Amino acid sequence: MEKALVGAPDFIRKVMMPTALGQGNALPVSAFTRNGDMMTGTTHFYKRGIAVSVPTWQADTCIQCMQCAIVCPHAVIRPYLATEEEIKDSPIKFLDSKNPTAAKYGKFKFAIQASPLDCTGCGVCVKVCPTAAKGTLAMHNIEKVEHAEYNKQIFLDDHVSYKADGFSLDDREKAIAFRMPHFEFHGACAGCGETAYITQFTRLFGQKMIIANATGCSSIYGFSFPYSPYNTDKNGHGPAWANSLFEDNAEFGYGMVVAISQRRDKVKEIAARVAKNAECPEELKKAIANWLERAHEIEGSEITGNILRAMINQQTCDCPDIKFLQAQENQELLRKPVMVIQGGDGWAYDIGFGGLDHIMASGLDFTIMVIDTEVYSNTGGQKSKATPLGAVARFAAAGKRTDKKDIATIAMSYTNAYVASINMGATVVSEPTLILTNVYVIIALENQITVFMLIITYSINSAVHFFFTSSFK
Ligand code: SF4
Numbered sequence: 001m002e003k004a005l006v007g008a009p010d011f012i013r014k015v016m017m018p019t020a021l022g023q024g025n026a027l028p029v030s031a032f033t034r035n036g037d038m039m040t041g042t043t044h045f046y047k048r049g050i051a052v053s054v055p056t057w058q059a060d061t062c063i064q065c066m067q068c069a070i071v072c073p074h075a076v077i078r079p080y081l082a083t084e085e086e087i088k089d090s091p092i093k094f095l096d097s098k099n100p101t102a103a104k105y106g107k108f109k110f111a112i113q114a115s116p117l118d119c120t121g122c123g124v125c126v127k128v129c130p131t132a133a134k135g136t137l138a139m140h141n142i143e144k145v146e147h148a149e150y151n152k153q154i155f156l157d158d159h160v161s162y163k164a165d166g167f168s169l170d171d172r173e174k175a176i177a178f179r180m181p182h183f184e185f186h187g188a189c190a191g192c193g194e195t196a197y198i199t200q201f202t203r204l205f206g207q208k209m210i211i212a213n214a215t216g217c218s219s220i221y222g223f224s225f226p227y228s229p230y231n232t233d234k235n236g237h238g239p240a241w242a243n244s245l246f247e248d249n250a251e252f253g254y255g256m257v258v259a260i261s262q263r264r265d266k267v268k269e270i271a272a273r274v275a276k277n278a279e280c281p282e283e284l285k286k287a288i289a290n291w292l293e294r295a296h297e298i299e300g301s302e303i304t305g306n307i308l309r310a311m312i313n314q315q316t317c318d319c320p321d322i323k324f325l326q327a328q329e330n331q332e333l334l335r336k337p338v339m340v341i342q343g344g345d346g347w348a349y350d351i352g353f354g355g356l357d358h359i360m361a362s363g364l365d366f367t368i369m370v371i372d373t374e375v376y377s378n379t380g381g382q383k384s385k386a387t388p389l390g391a392v393a394r395f396a397a398a399g400k401r402t403d404k405k406d407i408a409t410i411a412m413s414y415t416n417a418y419v420a421s422i423n424m425g426a427t428v429v430s431e432p433t434l435i436l437t438n439v440y441v442i443i444a445l446e447n448q449i450t451v452f453m454l455i456i457t458y459s460i461n462s463a464v465h466f467f468f469t470s471s472f473k
């Protein structure tokens with residue numbers, strides 16, 4: 001705990017920790033911002049230490065399948081790619097990495113490690129490990145292993161970088177588990193069936209995500225003051241997150257989509273005007289043309305936007321258009337964000353459905369993610385329109401008397417929408433090696449699909465539906 005707080009930001013020391021220790025009422029009003037915003041990534045510092053037992057990794061029998069890291073609901077156990085230089089004096093035994101995608105970027109060593117003070121002790125990682133019977137992953141009482149495991153985690157945090165964060169868009173999907181999760185150590189129930197999906201989504205696009213989150217489980221574990229599991233990378237890039245009501249979250253997110261779209265249109269308009277200016281250097285004109293051509297692409301706008309940003313910042317003239325493009329709030333828009341509107345089935349099927357239906361018909365470019373547990377989980381288990389015929393929920397003991405609403409078909413009735421479904425739990429059970437294929441939101445990536453929906457059903461009796469309405473390429 002003390003090590004985690006070394007160098008921690010003021011907010012962590014002066015607001016989060018006093019709140020965590022039950023002293024929040026003593027905080028002065030001046031400790032809070034006027035508009036209610038807050039730094040993200042605070043759960044990284046929390047170190048709750050709630051697990052009775054935690055997993056330990058034994059290198060020799062590991063087959064490097066990465067299933068443990070994919071299913072961990074809390075992003076606690078992770079695979080690491082390290083260089084020889086990084087792991088000098090390592091307290092962890094590393095293997096040679098077998099990942100063929102990583103091999104394109106260098107020769108790496110491989111290890112798996114769980115963070116014991118962030119673990120919930122749910123044991124999901126051990127359950128899915130195909131070689132657990134050989135002792136690759138096993139749960140141990142935290143009192144016996146905490147010191148050694150914590151020291152290993154600290155070593156990795158301090159010495160090993162996330163190599164896969166630099167992989168190309170096409171390669172990141174094949175090495176998804178090696179990328180930094182931008183959603184970690186949240187307060188969802190131990191073994192939660194929803195959160196692993198959000199983790200994978202942030203591994204793919206976390207640095208570029210802007211999320212509008214409906215009220216429900218995903219907003220409670222997504223942000224309960226002062227705990228934010230959405231974090232940033234070393235460059236300060238990570239998801240921006242905000243919450244609205246069940247009733248209006250679709251519209252709330254849609255407003256963000258429209259606002260970002262209009263602001264980007266303005267940047268494009270000014271950039272195009274600069275390119276027509278006779279005094280504009282030819283190199284800058286070419287950089288603007290390249291960016292304009294790829295401004296609608298997630299990765300293309302970043303590559304061409306970075307070049308354009310560097311070139312704009314070299315200009316020393318007093319032209320107001322150049323000044324406009326040099327402003328940080330406009331430079332941030334050179335990179336196309338991944339706009340995500342997400343929530344549970346209570347929001348999407350029931351309370352917020354009117355808005356959801358309305359924005360699906362808008363034809364704009366965004367992603368809708370519906371996390372469907374087939375009951376109102378956050379209230380303890382009321383039936384919802386997502387509950388299947390005959391299913392018994394805690395507050396529907398006689399069973400659901402009507403069919404589950406087919407929201408996928410409704411979404412597919414809009415021809416601009418791409419609808420997909422996945423099932424991480426069933427895939428793990430039936431065909432472990434295919435797990436990544438199913439997690440692939442990236443099926444949409446490769447086909448430049450406009451709208452994307454995935455339905456996920458865990459084998460632990462919860463279901464998750466995701467709709468995506470965005471072009472990723
Ligand atoms: S026990 Fe649960 S929380 Fe801990 S590392 Fe395994 S899957 Fe993650």
Ligand code: SF4
Pocket residue numbers: 057061062063064065066067068069112128129130131132136137
């Ligand atoms: S699930 Fe087991 S075999 Fe696969 S990477 Fe994790 S520890 Fe290794």
